[in-house]
Amino acid sequence: MNALVALAVATLCxxxxxxxxxxxxxxxxxxxxxxxxxxxxxxxxxxILYFDEKTDSVVGELRLRHGxxxxxxxxxxxxxxxxITDRMExxxxxxxxxxxxxxxxxxxxxxxxxxxxxxxxxxxGRRIYLNARAVRLEIDRFIDEKxxxxxxxxxxxxxxxxxxxxxxxxxxxxxxxxxxDGKSLWFFGRDVYVVSSETYQIQDKIVLSKPLLAGYGPLxxxxxxxxxxxxxxxxxxxDPYLKKPMYGVARLDLVKKEVETFELGPNARxxxxxxxxxxxxxYGGLNDLVVVDMEQKKVILRKERFEQGRTNNSMIVSAxxxxxxVSGVGxxxxxxxxxxxxxLKTIFAGGDFMVSPIRIPRSALDPSSVSNP
Amino acid sequence: xxxxxxRNKKAEAVFDWxxxxxxxxAALQQSPPPPHYPAGCTTVFxxxxxxxxxxxxxxxxxxxxxxxxxxxxTCYWPAQVPDYLNNHPDxxxxxxxxxxxxxxxxxxxx
Numbered sequence: 343m344n345a346l347v348a349l350a351v352a353t354l355c356x357x358x359x360x361x362x363x364x365x366x367x368x369x370x371x372x373x374x375x376x377x378x379x380x381x382x383x384x385x386x387x388x389x390i391l392y393f394d395e396k397t398d399s400v401v402g403e404l405r406l407r408h409g410x411x412x413x414x415x416x417x418x419x420x421x422x423x424x425x426i427t428d429r430m431e432x433x434x435x436x437x438x439x440x441x442x443x444x445x446x447x448x449x450x451x452x453x454x455x456x457x458x459x460x461x462x463x464x465x466x467g468r469r470i471y472l473n474a475r476a477v478r479l480e481i482d483r484f485i486d487e488k489x490x491x492x493x494x495x496x497x498x499x500x501x502x503x504x505x506x507x508x509x510x511x512x513x514x515x516x517x518x519x520x521x522x523d524g525k526s527l528w529f530f531g532r533d534v535y536v537v538s539s540e541t542y543q544i545q546d547k548i549v550l551s552k553p554l555l556a557g558y559g560p561l562x563x564x565x566x567x568x569x570x571x572x573x574x575x576x577x578x579x580x581d582p583y584l585k586k587p588m589y590g591v592a593r594l595d596l597v598k599k600e601v602e603t604f605e606l607g608p609n610a611r612x613x614x615x616x617x618x619x620x621x622x623x624x625y626g627g628l629n630d631l632v633v634v635d636m637e638q639k640k641v642i643l644r645k646e647r648f649e650q651g652r653t654n655n656s657m658i659v660s661a662x663x664x665x666x667x668v669s670g671v672g673x674x675x676x677x678x679x680x681x682x683x684x685x686l687k688t689i690f691a692g693g694d695f696m697v698s699p700i701r702i703p704r705s706a707l708d709p710s711s712v713s714n715p
Numbered sequence: 716x717x718x719x720x721x722r723n724k725k726a727e728a729v730f731d732w733x734x735x736x737x738x739x740x741a742a743l744q745q746s747p748p749p750p751h752y753p754a755g756c757t758t759v760f761x762x763x764x765x766x767x768x769x770x771x772x773x774x775x776x777x778x779x780x781x782x783x784x785x786x787x788x789t790c791y792w793p794a795q796v797p798d799y800l801n802n803h804p805d806x807x808x809x810x811x812x813x814x815x816x817x818x819x820x821x822x823x824x825x
Contacts, residue, residue, distance in 0.1 A: 386784055386811050409804070410788050429800050457800075582728035651777040652767070672781035673812040693811030694784045 375569075375619040378661040380704060382423065382438070384411050384697025385673070390425075390436070391692060392707070393699065395660055395667075398677070398689060402707075404441040408432050410696050413460060417467045418522055418570055420706035424470065425697070430457040433470060435496075438702065439709040447494055449501060454478050459489075462518040462527070464539075470494045471504065471518055471527070491518070507544050510535055521596065522570035528596055530565070536596070546599060563592045568617055571597035576615050576626050584608070591615065591624055591634060604639040606632070616657035616666070623680065625666060628653035631683060645683045656698040670698035765795070780813040797823045 380401070381393035388409045392402035408428030416423050416438075423436040428448065435445035447470070449456040460473035472492045478485040491504045491512035506512060510529050517530045520539065527542075529535040532551035537544055550563055565573030577592040589612065590605035611629035617636070618624070624634035631648035632641045649668075656670035659680065666683075669675040675689040721727040765786065767774030776782035787796045787807065797803035803823055810816040 386813075387808055389811075410784075410799075412788070429804060580732075582732065583724070651773065652775055652782060671776065671785070673814060690812075694781070694813055696784065696788065 376661055377704060379701040380707060381658065381667070381699035382414075382697070382702050383669075383691065383695065383699040384414070384425075385691055385693030386410065386696055387693075388427075389693065390697070392441075393675070393691075395701075398687075400692065402441055404436065404443070406434055406436075407443050407446060408434065412696075413458075414697050414700065415461060415463050416700070416702065417463060418465050420702040422467045424461060424463050424467075426458045426461060430459070431455065433458060433461060433472070433494075435467075438706045445496065447496070447499075449474065449492075449494075452479075460518065462520050464520055465522060465524045468496050470496065471520070472501075473512055473518070505542050507535075507537065507542065509544065510537070519567070534594065534596065536599075548594070548596070548599065548601060550601075563594070564613060564615075565592065565594050566615065571595060574615055574617055574624070576612055577603060578609065589626075591626075591636075591639075606634065606639075606641055610644070614653075614655065614657050616659050618659040618663040618680070619661050620663055623659070623663060625657055625659065625680075627657055628655075628668065633680070633683070643683065648683070658699060658701050667699065670695050675699070778814055780817055783807070783813040783817075 378395040381395065382390065383393060384390050384406075388406045390404045390406065390411075391400045393399070394401040406425065406427050408431075410429075411425040411427050411434075412430055413426040414423060421438055423438055425434050425436060426432070427434050431450045432446050432448045434443045436442070437444045454476055456474050456476045458472050458474055462471040464470075470493070472494060473489065474492050475489045476487040478487065489512040491506055492501050493504050494501045510531075519528045519530070520526070521528060521536075525539055526545060527537045527539050529537060534548040534550065535544055536546035536548070563575045563577040565575035568574050573594040573596070575592055575594075576589055578587050578589050580586070581588050587609040588605055588607065589609050590603050593602045594600075595602075606626075610626065610632055612626035612632055613629075614627050616625045616627075622636055624636050626632045626634065628649045629647070631645045633643035634640070635642045652671060654668050654670045654672075654676070656668070658667040659665070660667070664680055665686065666678040666680050667675055668678060669691065673691050673694050675691055677686045677689065678684065679686050721730050765775060765779065765782070766772065783796065784807070787799050797806045799806070805821070806823055807813070807820050809821075810819040813820075
């Protein structure tokens, strides 16, 4: 309870104090962030495209070995990418700089199909955590086995189950991430659990499911990692007096174990969140779109019915902060002016998206850059 | 909690919240139940049939072909498309952009 109170107090302090720092990063990260990046994006059926933010054009391509990718994660230096492909039965390891697949793993046999629903990578890239679900093919029926959380060692090619604590269930879709130092696993559910990567015991728990103050609803956050260990997202909670859902911006720093939030007002139809490289503007979308001044902690521009029907699922702010790239569904990238939210242009991506664009630093394309696996 | 009575607005709010947590009886117009649509891709034979998460069509892609590969690849949405994971992995191999190249999609005979 003390921890909860401390969290609530820290949260409110973050909300009320205009001088509170909301996301400061190291100078090296700052420098990398302000340089125009490359969008790593997959289009149907097996192509990975490199889209240059400087020229708004595709500058490279690689082909996967086993078709459509479902999930993608990178090592912290973005030098190596790991993609679930092959109808969810394989993981392909991609050398981002050389633009080729260099390794793959598959656990399925003729009599037993093992499909992967999520993966997490150790910073070294040598060990892979997998949310796996197996189906045994019997002569007259299928046997659906329980979901498992596995660890695969790329050196020994050995797989073993991870004994997770009872609080964490190896659910259908993966929710695990490895901390930047590789010492912990983070599991995102209603709360965030910090688990030791050696003993697999819970080290810490960040409570989001309990109300910040009596009467309020739980903090429902959909966080996305912006820099190693730091997540941003739109949160929702229920105001007990107004009886209305409220929304705001949450920042989770899992390295420092800090949660900061600030409220923006009654609910808006936004779910995705993107942050400008200078950390001064936030963008919430996409049914409506709100532009948030992250220093003043308020909405400065709002456009209702920004997208209608099914919305896109990726928003990336350009390095100079002047353009907003919206994409992820269908075959187009829409470029908007961040000052007016007017559409500047529509770019054909080359095919329907299967991997939503992920912004990677230009240094990841240099073969001489840091290389581990 | 049966022995406690709320004496101010804040305490009433706490009671309300606890009742919500237990899933107390609510009027239908307050929180309508989610729509019940059949799970799985091929439980009904109705080509082109698709609903959004609210049971309507307002949340669907426009044009509807934009959504084709999400229905097909991940195979969790109740739309009438072939099964990618098991039976028809090459159904749309020649069609990179469904809105533009849909004529290249193969026919499937179940």
